[in-house]
Amino acid sequence: MKKFFKWISGIFNRTRTFVLRYVQPSVILVENLKMVIDSPAIDLLTEIIPGHIDNYIAAKMRRYLPIILQQLKICEKCASLTDPNEIIKCALAALKEYDKKSQYVYLQGIATKMADALADGKLSWFEIVSMVEYTYQENYKKT
Numbered sequence: 001m002k003k004f005f006k007w008i009s010g011i012f013n014r015t016r017t018f019v020l021r022y023v024q025p026s027v028i029l030v031e032n033l034k035m036v037i038d039s040p041a042i043d044l045l046t047e048i049i050p051g052h053i054d055n056y057i058a059a060k061m062r063r064y065l066p067i068i069l070q071q072l073k074i075c076e077k078c079a080s081l082t083d084p085n086e087i088i089k090c091a092l093a094a095l096k097e098y099d100k101k102s103q104y105v106y107l108q109g110i111a112t113k114m115a116d117a118l119a120d121g122k123l124s125w126f127e128i129v130s131m132v133e134y135t136y137q138e139n140y141k142k143t
Contacts, residue, residue: 015131018119023131024139025053026114029061030107031140033092057118064117065110072109108132 053061066084073079075094081087095103111132116125123131 018123019131019135021057022118023111023115023128023135025057025061026111026118027132027135027139029065029114030111033095033107033110034103060118061114064114068110068113068117071113072106074106111136 062084066087069087069091070079070081072091074091078087078090078094081090095106098106108129112125112129115128115132116123119128
């Protein structure tokens with residue numbers, strides 16, 4: 001029985017570590033994107049990438065965010081852009097035009113794809129979606 005509880009404990013510890021390292025920064029990124037959608041123009045990459053994360057994760061976020069935004073095809077006119085800041089500005093401008101439910105769908109996609117990119121595909125899509133939703137509900141859902 002001790003082995004079983006040790007095994008269960010190990011699973012929870014690995015999941016917690018994964019969530020803290022890869023999922024939570026992705027959810028914070030999306031929360032920061034939401035603030036940018038509702039605020040005036042600012043230095044986008046500096047504002048949206050969480051300041052407390054390590055440099056490795058921040059560098060991956062900077063590299064993958066424009067790619068993810070283009071993959072999600074938030075706006076057709078953003079597809080021809082190549083400058084990362086312009087891609088982000090274009091996508092955020094397009095997101096501002098969507099209703100809240102549509103914004104949520106895209107923001108969920110951004111968080112999930114970013115967590116997957118940060119984790120180098122170590123978990124299934126279902127596991128990542130579940131962890132992103134759990135992290136959001138636990139930390140950001142307004143009651």
